[in-house]
Amino acid sequence: MVVVNDFDFAEREKYWQNLWQEEGLDKAAEDTAAENYYALEMFPYPSGRLHMGHVRVYSIGDVMARFKRMTGHNVLHPMGWDAFGLPAENAAKEHGNIHPKKWTWDNISAMKEQMKSLGLSYDWDREVTTASPDYYRWTQWFFLQMLKNDLAYREEAAVNWCPSCETVLANEQVVDEACERCETEVEIKQLEQWFLKITDYADQLLDDHELLEKWPERVKMMQKNWIGRSEGAMIKFPVPATGDELEVFTTRPDTVFGATYMVLAPEHPLVEKFMELSGRKEELQDFIARVKEQEEEERTSPDSEKIGMDTGIKAINPMNGEEIPIFIANYVLMGYGTGAIMAVPAHDQRDYDFAVKYDIPVRQVIIPEGEEEWDVAEKDEAFEEYGILINSDKYNGLNSASAFDKIVRDLEEGGLGQQEVNFRLKDWLISRQRYWGAPIPVVYCDDCGIVPVPEEELPVELPEEVELTPGGESPLKKVEDFVNTSCPRCDRAAKRETDTMDTFVDSSWYFLRYTDANNDEDPFLKEKVDAWMPVDIYVGGVEHAILHLLYARFFTKVARDLGLTSADEPFDHYLAQGMVLKDGAKMSKSKGNVVDPLNILEKYGADATRLFILFAAPPEKDLEWSNKGIEGLQRFVNRVWRVIQENLTEVKEATGKVELTGLSDAGRGLYRKLHETIKKVTVDLAERQNFNTAISALMELTNEVYQYIETEEELNYQLLAEVFTNKLLLLAPFAPHVTEELWQQLGQEFSIHQNSWPEYEEEALARDEIEIVIQINGKVRDRMMVSADSSQEEVKEEALKQDKVQKYIGSDDVKKVIVVPKKLVNVVL
RNA sequence: GCCGAAGUGGCGGAAUUGGCAGACGCGCCGGAUUCAAAAUCCGGUGGGCGCGAGUCUGUGUGGGUUCGAAUCCCACCUUCGGCACCA
Numbered sequence: 001m002v003v004v005n006d007f008d009f010a011e012r013e014k015y016w017q018n019l020w021q022e023e024g025l026d027k028a029a030e031d032t033a034a035e036n037y038y039a040l041e042m043f044p045y046p047s048g049r050l051h052m053g054h055v056r057v058y059s060i061g062d063v064m065a066r067f068k069r070m071t072g073h074n075v076l077h078p079m080g081w082d083a084f085g086l087p088a089e090n091a092a093k094e095h096g097n098i099h100p101k102k103w104t105w106d107n108i109s110a111m112k113e114q115m116k117s118l119g120l121s122y123d124w125d126r127e128v129t130t131a132s133p134d135y136y137r138w139t140q141w142f143f144l145q146m147l148k149n150d151l152a153y154r155e156e157a158a159v160n161w162c163p164s165c166e167t168v169l170a171n172e173q174v175v176d177e178a179c180e181r182c183e184t185e186v187e188i189k190q191l192e193q194w195f196l197k198i199t200d201y202a203d204q205l206l207d208d209h210e211l212l213e214k215w216p217e218r219v220k221m222m223q224k225n226w227i228g229r230s231e232g233a234m235i236k237f238p239v240p241a242t243g244d245e246l247e248v249f250t251t252r253p254d255t256v257f258g259a260t261y262m263v264l265a266p267e268h269p270l271v272e273k274f275m276e277l278s279g280r281k282e283e284l285q286d287f288i289a290r291v292k293e294q295e296e297e298e299r300t301s302p303d304s305e306k307i308g309m310d311t312g313i314k315a316i317n318p319m320n321g322e323e324i325p326i327f328i329a330n331y332v333l334m335g336y337g338t339g340a341i342m343a344v345p346a347h348d349q350r351d352y353d354f355a356v357k358y359d360i361p362v363r364q365v366i367i368p369e370g371e372e373e374w375d376v377a378e379k380d381e382a383f384e385e386y387g388i389l390i391n392s393d394k395y396n397g398l399n400s401a402s403a404f405d406k407i408v409r410d411l412e413e414g415g416l417g418q419q420e421v422n423f424r425l426k427d428w429l430i431s432r433q434r435y436w437g438a439p440i441p442v443v444y445c446d447d448c449g450i451v452p453v454p455e456e457e458l459p460v461e462l463p464e465e466v467e468l469t470p471g472g473e474s475p476l477k478k479v480e481d482f483v484n485t486s487c488p489r490c491d492r493a494a495k496r497e498t499d500t501m502d503t504f505v506d507s508s509w510y511f512l513r514y515t516d517a518n519n520d521e522d523p524f525l526k527e528k529v530d531a532w533m534p535v536d537i538y539v540g541g542v543e544h545a546i547l548h549l550l551y552a553r554f555f556t557k558v559a560r561d562l563g564l565t566s567a568d569e570p571f572d573h574y575l576a577q578g579m580v581l582k583d584g585a586k587m588s589k590s591k592g593n594v595v596d597p598l599n600i601l602e603k604y605g606a607d608a609t610r611l612f613i614l615f616a617a618p619p620e621k622d623l624e625w626s627n628k629g630i631e632g633l634q635r636f637v638n639r640v641w642r643v644i645q646e647n648l649t650e651v652k653e654a655t656g657k658v659e660l661t662g663l664s665d666a667g668r669g670l671y672r673k674l675h676e677t678i679k680k681v682t683v684d685l686a687e688r689q690n691f692n693t694a695i696s697a698l699m700e701l702t703n704e705v706y707q708y709i710e711t712e713e714e715l716n717y718q719l720l721a722e723v724f725t726n727k728l729l730l731l732a733p734f735a736p737h738v739t740e741e742l743w744q745q746l747g748q749e750f751s752i753h754q755n756s757w758p759e760y761e762e763e764a765l766a767r768d769e770i771e772i773v774i775q776i777n778g779k780v781r782d783r784m785m786v787s788a789d790s791s792q793e794e795v796k797e798e799a800l801k802q803d804k805v806q807k808y809i810g811s812d813d814v815k816k817v818i819v820v821p822k823k824l825v826n827v828v829l
Numbered sequence: 830g831c832c833g834a835a836g837u838g839g840c841g842g843a844a845u846u847g848g849c850a851g852a853c854g855c856g857c858c859g860g861a862u863u864c865a866a867a868a869u870c871c872g873g874u875g876g877g878c879g880c881g882a883g884u885c886u887g888u889g890u891g892g893g894u895u896c897g898a899a900u901c902c903c904a905c906c907u908u909c910g911g912c913a914c915c916a
Contacts, residue, residue: 006868216834217833217834218833218834218910218911221832221833221834221910221911221912222833222910222911222912223911224832224911224912225831225832225833225911225912225913226911226912228912228913228915230915230916232916248916249915249916250916251915251916252916263916299914300913300914301913301914302830302913302914303914304914306914330914331914331916332914332916333914333915333916335915336915336916337915337916338916340916341916342916343916344916348916349914350914350916351916422915422916424912424915542910545910545911546911612854615841615842615853615854616841616842616854616855617841617842618842621835621842623841624840624841626840626841626855628840628854628855628856629840629841629854629855631855632853632854632855633854635854635869636854638869639869642869683845684845687845688845690843690845692841692842692843692853692854693842693843693844693845693852693853695853695854696842696843696852696853696854697852697853698853699852699853699854700852700853703853706870706871710870710871771849773848773849775848775849775896775897777896777897778848778895778896778897779897780849783849815896816896817896818848818896818897820848820897823848823849824848824849824897826848826896826897827896828896828897
């Protein structure tokens with residue numbers, strides 16, 4: 001027996017990584033006849049250290065990229081850096097004099113090295129860094145295009161303020177009233193800020209989910225909930241006392257005859273005017289102050305008590321001319337609809353509770369359709385379903401749906417309302433009072449107002465000399481050289497915008513830039529972007545389901561409407577990969593359960609690490625890290641290695657193609673297993689992205705090779721040569737280093753990664769005899785071998801002849817026999 | 830409250846179209862090798878009863894459809910995720 005050493009991953013992995021890089025194996029070609037394939041993983045924030053979550057996403061993406069290269073595709077597999085953001089500023093503050101720029105670039109080079117040591121096959125010629133002026137120049141350019149097309153605007157609004165990050169946040173970045181980054185509770189402030197009009201695209205973002213067949217349903221559902229489309233009507237209620245018209249949004253115009261009062265949110269613009277007229281100004285002021293003191297959470301919880309106060313002012317119901325009181329109450333929010341409602345206590349439980357409390361009339365206008373009866377007064381509960389109209393004048397007897405249409409039509413004719421769709425989604429607040437971001441390229445001129453920086457003057461570069469002191473304003477405000485400029489329009493002294501852009505803006509278009517990453521004339525050429533877009537597979541964490549993925553979809557649609565690309569959607573297939581857990585919890589410093597990939601790579605090597613993280617769970621599920629588990633995969637690598645070492649000389653000498661007819665039974669079995677494995681791994685990669693089952697199939701094949709070698713008297717080295725080379729090809733996307741090494745040892749030409757993916761032979765899969773399971777009354781009782789071409793009738797008869805079957809039948813009657821071809825026979829007694 | 834996903838051995842997971850439940854790996858048990866160990870190789874491993882051939886039982890719970898259900902239907906429980914006084 002030959003004594004062999006295990007694969008020396010520490011030395012050989014590095015060797016191959018360098019060689020691949022020198023040979024430029026991973027570069028995407030352009031204008032080839034091959035079909036393009038764009039494999040992308042969410043680019044990281046350059047924190048300086050890779051974590052296990054990174055190892056997982058990038059391993060998944062790399063397998064897909066390598067697999068597609070082998071199946072003859074021209075693959076674009078780029079990487080870059082989401083390099084703007086707060087951690088760089090915080091690090092600068094904490095570690096004294098490190099400039100965010102230096103910190104960021106140092107981290108990038110460190111992480112790049114770590115990625116290389118994982119054997120990831122990126123085309124580094126297309127690397128993008130969002131914090132680099134030649135990238136953010138185009139981020140600013142995008143902003144200017146949006147400004148030009150009324151998709152960017154500045155407005156005063158109630159916004160979320162994170163006191164710890166000292167900046168405003170978009171709604172998407174607030175989770176449970178706290179900052180998504182630092183979990184500090186946000187404050188609501190009235191401030192003037194920059195917004196992007198994502199609401200203009202609300203309908204498209206919703207409707208085009210239909211195009212996204214290869215997206216997880218739950219992600220589309222989350223976006224759907226977030227966008228929150230509801231159909232209804234805008235109705236105007238005249239207020240004779242002031243001459244105003246009070247606009248409300250309702251999804252139930254069919255219940256308009258049941259409106260017995262109106263409610264304004266305390267922040268509603270008409271509140272002030274109504275208070276003056278009410279004659280009870282002070283009481284109302286006290287009340288509003290009380291509501292505003294309530295914590296946001298308390299105020300917006302469905303369980304909290306509804307409180308309100310009558311203003312004494314009346315509105316007129318436009319449908320029946322009835323005069324109804326206007327209340328101010330805590331349960332109506334300024335942030336949704338118009339901040340005012342028509343209250344229909346009989347058909348809305350909240351209004352019902354309020355009406356009972358304040359002794360307001362309840363008028364039922366809908367009754368259930370059909371048998372059921374529902375009297376609101378009797379049940380002491382609102383009836384919220386659709387039904388048949390009553391007490392509604394000429395609309396009586398109609399069902400809700402047709403009453404909805406008729407009432408809306410009549411309102412429209414009278415100029416008193418119209419059909420309307422309302423969204424929960426709000427415009428995207430993108431300005432940030434931070435230094436380390438792309439400056440918003442506008443100038444404020446006393447005479448000309450807001451003036452965009454001319455495109456040829458881009459980028460508006462971030463000044464390097466800056467003092468990062470706290471204060472709640474952009475640090476750029478204090479950089480006089482930056483702030484003081486001249487107006488591009490009138491040339492008089494003017495001031496620059498000092499806010500920078502949300503980093504999610506940077507990441508909303510980076511996948512477009514990769515397609516033409518080094519273009520310094522344009523963000524990208526249309527022909528290049530169209531050659532690659534949409535991304536064929538996009539891999540990343542589901543924590544971005546709403547944030548990044550919604551913004552990226554929005555940007556792509558804007559780019560399309562600007563004529564920059566033909567793509568409607570950025571990502572054809574989104575693979576939402578699960579988290580990497582340790583001891584059942586997300587790895588975190590505070591829990592002390594962090595496993596550092598660098599230690600793991602050092603101890604087990606890149607191949608074993610990649611294999612384990614792909615094997616331990618299907619990609620979309622959370623994965624429990626296990627040090628024992630990775631040892632198992634290292635064992636597998638060495639099993640593959642060892643069996644080839646032990647037979648290397650003979651296998652290298654064996655030439656020629658295996659002849660099916662010349663094989664022994666055991667050889668035939670191994671040959672079949674090889675082709676079954678080719679089929680299985682191909683389907684798992686191409687159709688299911690189930691890397692775990694693909695790897696287990698390769699383990700089975702390896703086990704079978706060991707079986708064959710142990711049991712077969714005279715080894716067929718030709719067969720083994722064919723099994724080994726094909727197995728290495730199948731394993732290459734998962735474990736690129738050890739397969740390359742073995743490939744070379746077998747005397748094959750560099751590089752295995754430039755070889756074609758193996759194809760299975762139908763005839764190798766064929767069997768002369770197949771095993772048939774025999775069930776009696778659905779329970780497995782026996783099995784038998786039959787010739788593969790037996791007819792159903794023959795199988796049935798053969799089954800009934802079996803001793804065991806006869807024993808079970810005994811004296812009973814056989815009622816029925818079910819034959820499933822090539823699988824089983826079920827005898828029903 | 831509304832919407833969605835999931836629940837399978839000691840553990841991670843497999844079963845792709847309604848057809849042998851538990852592939853593969855971890856762990857554990859046994860054997861070979863060794864002076865001994867590590868490593869490696871081989872075998873066993875859902876639970877109950879049985880010396881055994883066997884046999885009963887088993888995919889969150891309870892029903893149902895079917896010759897046959899982890900898979901389909903109904904009801905429920907649990908966990909996770911999204912939205913939530915949204916008018």
